[in-house]
Amino acid sequence: MASTSKSRKTKHIIYYVVMILICMMYLVPMYMAFITSLKARADINLLTAWKFPTHPTAIGYQHAITKLAPYLRNSFVLTISGTVISAFVGAINGYIFSKNKFKGSELVFTLMLFGMFIPYQIILIPLFDTLRRLNMAGLNGLILAHVVYGIPIVTMLFRNFYDQIPNSILESGRIDGASYFTIFTKLILPLSVPSFVVVGIWQFTQIWNEFLWAICLTSQETNPITVGLSQLAGGQAVAWNDSMAGAIISAIPVLCIYIFLGKYFVQGLLAGSVKE
Amino acid sequence: MSRKNSKETLYSVLILLPSIILVAIFVYGFIGNTIYSSMTDWKGMSATPVKNFIGLDNYKSLFTSFMNKGFRQDLVNTVFYTVFLLAGTLIVGLLLAILLDRPIKHEGIYRTIFLYPMSLSFIVSGTVWRWLLAPSGGLNAIPTWFGKNQGTFQWISSKKQIWSFNWQNVLQVLSVLVALLFVVFLISAIASQDKKGIKKNIIVIAALLVFAFLIEPLFPAGLSDEEMHGFNLATLGILFAGTWQYSGYAMALYLAGLRGLSGSIKESAKLDGANEFVYYWKIAIPNLKPITMSAVVIMAHISLKMFDLIYAMAGTDNEFTGHPSVRMYTTTFRANKLALGSAMAVILFLFAAMFIIPYMVHSHKERVQ
Numbered sequence: 042m043a044s045t046s047k048s049r050k051t052k053h054i055i056y057y058v059v060m061i062l063i064c065m066m067y068l069v070p071m072y073m074a075f076i077t078s079l080k081a082r083a084d085i086n087l088l089t090a091w092k093f094p095t096h097p098t099a100i101g102y103q104h105a106i107t108k109l110a111p112y113l114r115n116s117f118v119l120t121i122s123g124t125v126i127s128a129f130v131g132a133i134n135g136y137i138f139s140k141n142k143f144k145g146s147e148l149v150f151t152l153m154l155f156g157m158f159i160p161y162q163i164i165l166i167p168l169f170d171t172l173r174r175l176n177m178a179g180l181n182g183l184i185l186a187h188v189v190y191g192i193p194i195v196t197m198l199f200r201n202f203y204d205q206i207p208n209s210i211l212e213s214g215r216i217d218g219a220s221y222f223t224i225f226t227k228l229i230l231p232l233s234v235p236s237f238v239v240v241g242i243w244q245f246t247q248i249w250n251e252f253l254w255a256i257c258l259t260s261q262e263t264n265p266i267t268v269g270l271s272q273l274a275g276g277q278a279v280a281w282n283d284s285m286a287g288a289i290i291s292a293i294p295v296l297c298i299y300i301f302l303g304k305y306f307v308q309g310l311l312a313g314s315v316k317e
Numbered sequence: 318m319s320r321k322n323s324k325e326t327l328y329s330v331l332i333l334l335p336s337i338i339l340v341a342i343f344v345y346g347f348i349g350n351t352i353y354s355s356m357t358d359w360k361g362m363s364a365t366p367v368k369n370f371i372g373l374d375n376y377k378s379l380f381t382s383f384m385n386k387g388f389r390q391d392l393v394n395t396v397f398y399t400v401f402l403l404a405g406t407l408i409v410g411l412l413l414a415i416l417l418d419r420p421i422k423h424e425g426i427y428r429t430i431f432l433y434p435m436s437l438s439f440i441v442s443g444t445v446w447r448w449l450l451a452p453s454g455g456l457n458a459i460p461t462w463f464g465k466n467q468g469t470f471q472w473i474s475s476k477k478q479i480w481s482f483n484w485q486n487v488l489q490v491l492s493v494l495v496a497l498l499f500v501v502f503l504i505s506a507i508a509s510q511d512k513k514g515i516k517k518n519i520i521v522i523a524a525l526l527v528f529a530f531l532i533e534p535l536f537p538a539g540l541s542d543e544e545m546h547g548f549n550l551a552t553l554g555i556l557f558a559g560t561w562q563y564s565g566y567a568m569a570l571y572l573a574g575l576r577g578l579s580g581s582i583k584e585s586a587k588l589d590g591a592n593e594f595v596y597y598w599k600i601a602i603p604n605l606k607p608i609t610m611s612a613v614v615i616m617a618h619i620s621l622k623m624f625d626l627i628y629a630m631a632g633t634d635n636e637f638t639g640h641p642s643v644r645m646y647t648t649t650f651r652a653n654k655l656a657l658g659s660a661m662a663v664i665l666f667l668f669a670a671m672f673i674i675p676y677m678v679h680s681h682k683e684r685v686q
Contacts, residue, residue: 056421067430085453141326147684163665165645173362253646
């Protein structure tokens with residue numbers, strides 16, 4: 042009896058050692074980015090690559106912030122407007138696909154979902170051409186692209202949430218004489234706060250992190266942060282401290298969301314696949 | 318009552334209409350437009366574009382002309398990127414999920430650490446990994462901890478290629494690979510004693526092998542010269558970064574699935590004397606098949622989005638780490654060869670469609686039921 046409890050204990054210890062080692066492996070890139078961002082450019086070399094700087098300096102952050110500030114501003118404008126518009130479009134679409142099904146609505150839904158899975162290269166050239174003709178190159182065009190190509194995912198997320206609201210609630214609303222629209226505004230919307238959080242987080246991260254459209258559809262003054270960072274960190278002679286500081290700065294908004302609202306982030310991730 | 322319902326249906330359709338129109342134009346219309354452009358000689362954007370229909374010439378050029386040799390290597394890279402990213406993320410993700418599928422302290426912290434890379438953009442993670450893999454960066458310093466010389470592997474610019482094959486034999490190679498895939502199906506059919514499945518798989522394998530070794534050699538060679546393509550070791554670093562970033566996602570999917578299996582299944586398996594390995598191998602993993610299916614589709618889709626990661630880690634002009642999406646970008650927006658860029662986009666789309674369409678049909682059927 043004593044020996045089994047002992048072997049169980051050893052097993053336990055091995056398990057936690059393995060878990061901690063794996064965690065360290067996942068954290069390495071973050072650690073390296075952080076220590077390198079605090080080094081002076083001259084102090085960066087292979088031998089001390091893993092060591093915490095002896096004289097930490099914020100010079101990398103200063104450079105990065107000066108260079109990235111306009112891109113950050115663009116990204117906030119882009120991300121917030123894109124997210125808000127998408128969320129409302131998704132809510133109303135989801136309400137219809139879940140609670141007001143009509144003949145053929147499932148087919149329409151499936152055809153809509155298709156847009157979620159296409160590699161965006163296939164629409165890139167006409168998108169670029171169309172926005173140029175509409176004189177919408179720049180942030181407005183980018184917002185439009187994010188809203189339009191976000192329709193499938195936000196619609197699906199809201200639909201999945203509304204499927205969980207029992208129809209009896211709606212029926213009781215109907216009996217009380219609530220109309221089509223008041224059911225949505227008075228009954229459904231107040232229940233939708235968690236779904237707005239999930240969809241908002243999902244779209245915020247997607248739009249903040251997006252790069253392909255950003256680099257193809259915007260120009261110097263309207264580039265968002267991903268393009269700014271790729272310029273700061275690109276090329277041959279890279280100031281690694283600046284680019285690591287830049288990477289950390291661009292990651293902060295999404296990392297904050299992830300750390301503080303992680304539960305909802307994971308819900309968004311899973312909704313698309315498991316709950317279906 | 319029915320008049321009220323038809324009124325509500327009208328509202329529904331009217332509200333959906335803007336979304337339907339936008340998706341119809343921006344998704345379906347644009348796909349059609351790109352497919353059409355790929356069959357023209359469109360060069361350069363202008364107010365009055367000149368597009369002359371030239372049929373499949375662009376595709377022919379991509380697959381056979383000397384000028385587009387690089388694109389063919391990109392296609393080979395795509396296959397490796399997709400296969401290894403799928404295998405890497407799913408296997409690591411499943412292992413992590415199994416490790417977490419027990420009562421442990423601070424489970425939330427572990428989950429957070431495994432999943433945080435997924436919240437970052439490919440540009441952020443690519444920037445950081447580019448530094449880790451740089452000649453003066455972190456990974457090459459690791460051997461010095463053990464008293465060895467620093468590593469000298471050129472992670473992103475290695476010229477080494479393994480598993481090379483001659484593009485002149487591409488159809489032969491492809492059919493042998495597909496045959497191997499069916500051998501896997503055959504083995505699983507034998508294991509589950511599915512007689513019909515065994516017969517079907519044997520027929521498919523035989524047909525593929527007959528094609529590869531008897532019919533294919535009769536075709537005239539598409540290329541006049543030998544042209545070698547294979548797995549470029551320079552892509553290893555990018556695969557590492559991708560696996561690091563997305564294995565947590567697979568973990569989250571699998572963990573949700575494992576938790577969804579009811580506790581009673583696990584209990585009864587234990588009572589039957591099944592140890593943990595048997596439980597996961599024989600009971601849990603087969604039950605997670607639908608999750609594996611979604612994960613394959615999602616990861617295949619992400620692997621086609623590797624444009625950002627490759628751009629950040631290797632730039633657009635690295636000939637070893639290329640991907641059709643990167644070449645599509647340079648061809649279209651730098652060289653202004655819009656028709657050729659469209660053709661590349663269509664090929665990428667067809668590749669993705671192999672994964673998407675079966676998945677969409679399947680989930681549509683499930684919803685309608």
